[in-house]
Amino acid sequence: xxxxxxxxxxxxxxxxxxxxxxxxxxxxxxxxxxxxxxxxxxxxxxxxxxxxxxxxxxxxxxxxxxxxxxxxxxxxxxxxxxxxxxxxxxxxxxxxxxxxxxxxxxxxxxxxxxxxxxxxxxxxxxxxxxxxxxxxxxxxxxxxxxxxxxxxxxxxxxxxxxxxxxxxxxxxxxxxxxxxxxxxxxxxxxxxxxxxxxxxxxxxxxxxxxxxxxxxxxxxxxxxxxxxxxxxxxxxxxxxxxxxxxxxxxxxxxxxxxxxxxxxxxxxxxxxxxxxxxxxxxxxxxxxxxxxxx
Amino acid sequence: xxxxxxxxxxxxxxxxxxxxxxxxxxxxxxxxxxxxxxxxxxxxxxxxxxxxxxxxxxxxxxxxxxxxxxxxxxxxxxxxxxxxxxxxxxxxxxxxxxxxxxxxxxxxxxxxxxxxxxxxxxxxxxxxxxxxxxxxxxxxxxxxxxxxxxxxxxxxxxxxxxxxxxxxxxxxxxxxxxxxxxxxxxxxxxxxxxxxxxxxxxxxxxxxxxxxxxxxxxxxxxxxxxxxxxxxxxxxxxxxxxxxxxxxxxxxxxxxxxxxxxxxxxxxxxxxxxxxxxxxxxxxxxxxxxxxxxxxxxxxxxxxxxxxxxxxxxxxxxxxxxxxxxxxxxxxxxxxxxxxxx
Numbered sequence: 001x002x003x004x005x006x007x008x009x010x011x012x013x014x015x016x017x018x019x020x021x022x023x024x025x026x027x028x029x030x031x032x033x034x035x036x037x038x039x040x041x042x043x044x045x046x047x048x049x050x051x052x053x054x055x056x057x058x059x060x061x062x063x064x065x066x067x068x069x070x071x072x073x074x075x076x077x078x079x080x081x082x083x084x085x086x087x088x089x090x091x092x093x094x095x096x097x098x099x100x101x102x103x104x105x106x107x108x109x110x111x112x113x114x115x116x117x118x119x120x121x122x123x124x125x126x127x128x129x130x131x132x133x134x135x136x137x138x139x140x141x142x143x144x145x146x147x148x149x150x151x152x153x154x155x156x157x158x159x160x161x162x163x164x165x166x167x168x169x170x171x172x173x174x175x176x177x178x179x180x181x182x183x184x185x186x187x188x189x190x191x192x193x194x195x196x197x198x199x200x201x202x203x204x205x206x207x208x209x210x211x212x213x214x215x216x217x218x219x220x221x222x223x224x225x226x227x228x229x230x231x232x233x234x235x236x237x238x239x240x241x242x243x244x245x246x247x248x249x250x251x252x253x254x255x256x257x258x259x260x261x262x263x264x265x266x267x268x269x270x271x272x273x274x275x276x277x278x279x280x281x282x283x284x285x286x287x288x289x290x291x292x293x294x
Numbered sequence: 295x296x297x298x299x300x301x302x303x304x305x306x307x308x309x310x311x312x313x314x315x316x317x318x319x320x321x322x323x324x325x326x327x328x329x330x331x332x333x334x335x336x337x338x339x340x341x342x343x344x345x346x347x348x349x350x351x352x353x354x355x356x357x358x359x360x361x362x363x364x365x366x367x368x369x370x371x372x373x374x375x376x377x378x379x380x381x382x383x384x385x386x387x388x389x390x391x392x393x394x395x396x397x398x399x400x401x402x403x404x405x406x407x408x409x410x411x412x413x414x415x416x417x418x419x420x421x422x423x424x425x426x427x428x429x430x431x432x433x434x435x436x437x438x439x440x441x442x443x444x445x446x447x448x449x450x451x452x453x454x455x456x457x458x459x460x461x462x463x464x465x466x467x468x469x470x471x472x473x474x475x476x477x478x479x480x481x482x483x484x485x486x487x488x489x490x491x492x493x494x495x496x497x498x499x500x501x502x503x504x505x506x507x508x509x510x511x512x513x514x515x516x517x518x519x520x521x522x523x524x525x526x527x528x529x530x531x532x533x534x535x536x537x538x539x540x541x542x543x544x545x546x547x548x549x550x551x552x553x554x555x556x557x558x559x560x561x562x563x564x565x566x567x568x569x570x571x572x573x574x575x576x577x578x579x580x581x582x583x584x585x586x587x588x589x590x591x592x593x594x595x596x597x598x599x600x601x602x603x604x605x606x607x608x609x610x611x612x613x614x615x616x617x618x619x620x621x622x623x624x625x626x627x628x629x630x631x632x633x634x635x636x
Contacts, residue, residue: 006396098482098511108481108483109435113414113418114436131419205412206411206414207408211482215383215386258393264344
């Protein structure tokens with residue numbers, strides 16, 4: 001059971017960066033950004049190429065995140081300047097990123113088993129080896145920093161403008177805000193967070209692969225929805241915090257589904273049912289409360 | 295506003311980590327050494343991880359199980375098989391790998407490169423043996439330092455090799471005026487990329503030959519990619535590609551309607567309607583991996599077991615398929631070819 005906890009923490013915390021980025025673009029800005037399925041593995045590809053080339057892991061990770069930022073800027077420009085529909089812009093950039101990844105790595109898959117990763121380096125400063133619990137601890141610290149950073153951003157003037165744009169764009173434009181710039185900045189930051197997630201996950205799982213993005217958006221959205229459904233989404237600081245919990249819970253559910261002993265082909269249905277049961281729990285609670293009140 | 299409550303939610307993970315880290319001893323680098331060959335009645339745990347489901351890969355897994363059975367290890371009797379499939383989700387390969395390591399199985403068998411890499415990372419500081427299969431380039435994937443000698447680590451396995459030169463010779467024998475060959479593959483799969491590269495090199499050595507590539511990044515794109523080759527090539531070739539093989543029927547239909555002969559790289563696809571290949575029988579490759587796993591279960595040190603390549607000297611043919619494409623198989627091919635047609 002401890003392994004369920006350790007794996008859920010490890011993958012859940014590293015995945016929560018992506019959920020934060022998706023929260024920023026989908027929920028705060030109201031922009032359905034599909035680029036995230038591209039920036040996530042792109043960062044992995046960049047990190048892998050740099051690490052194999054002998055670069056410093058901190059630098060490599062930051063470059064990976066930067067790749068996401070640039071992808072976000074690109075989507076923002078496509079949408080605001082070329083008036084491309086949000087979803088289409090995301091799809092186009094993701095398609096282009098796929099080719100970019102193959103060019104960056106020179107191959108579809110780059111192993112990182114022999115390379116010194118960010119985890120090896122940072123944990124090494126504390127005299128620790130990069131095993132499960134130290135990695136989970138480091139992930140927890142990074143998540144906390146990301147949370148504080150994103151939370152701070154969403155309460156700055158720009159951050160409030162972002163939230164207002166997502167809420168009622170016409171209104172905020174009438175007040176003289178350049179929503180084009182707001183959107184570009186937001187998408188840049190959101191994809192930067194997503195890319196950071198990809199960069200860390202690639203180093204954690206031991207390889208970067210062009211197929212890494214598959215299922216990543218689903219996990220991010222599931223984390224957000226689970227967090228909202230169980231813990232509520234007001235105010236913004238809670239909204240951010242609960243998606244971390246949602247990410248952890250989602251991975252716990254996947255781990256539980258794995259251990260139920262069902263045939264391997266049933267896994268996806270089993271995990272979907274578990275998520276559904278979990279999401280309906282608040283409804284049962286509300287129903288019981290109403291019955292008790294009446 | 296940053297409320298203490300919300301900060302507490304954010305700190306919850308740290309708390310959980312602290313609890314977890316303090317209640318376990320420092321991460322044990324070694325699990326118990328593999329039990330002696332004359333182990334007591336408790337069945338050995340054989341964990342199998344596969345990236346995605348499709349007929350050829352499932353056939354490899356069947357081969358693994360049969361290979362184990364032939365060496366005396368049968369599921370339900372003296373081994374317990376835990377089979378998990380990541381359903382194409384790479385993050386799940388790690389979740390499955392971590393689950394397996396936590397259960398300290400007697401052996402982990404992997405199918406496909408990403409599954410192998412996830413397990414290789416997870417067993418790094420343990421002594422759990424790992425046998426990989428359905429991998430094309432174990433050195434490039436950093437599973438082994440070299441394929442020519444035993445690894446000295448807890449990892450060994452059986453890898454595929456598409457003998458592209460022999461395949462081209464066979465195709466030229468079957469279609470003497472073949473000069474333009476189309477290849478359909480997923481550039482996102484390492485196995486296919488290395489095969490296509492070798493095929494390109496081999497084709498370059500034949501004067502007047504041309505290779506036309508049709509990429510299909512998902513099984514949904516296979517039909518369109520195949521269609522793009524019709525009229526531009528004399529024959530279509532499919533390497534051992536997980537994506538294209540999942541949509542094999544679509545590819546076959548396009549090839550048949552477009553009257554363009556279809557050659558492949560694996561025996562099972564020949565049976566399903568392609569004309570011929572020289573290559574590995576993926577089932578036998580699985581059996582090889584199963585036999586290797588049995589050796590380790592009986593007590594051999596995986597670090598001393600040399601990695602093996604799947605035997606690739608077989609010629610597989612499908613006479614019915616050849617007829618359907620209007621191709622007459624030469625007699626000497628028919629003589630040595632193993633008939634896969636039903």
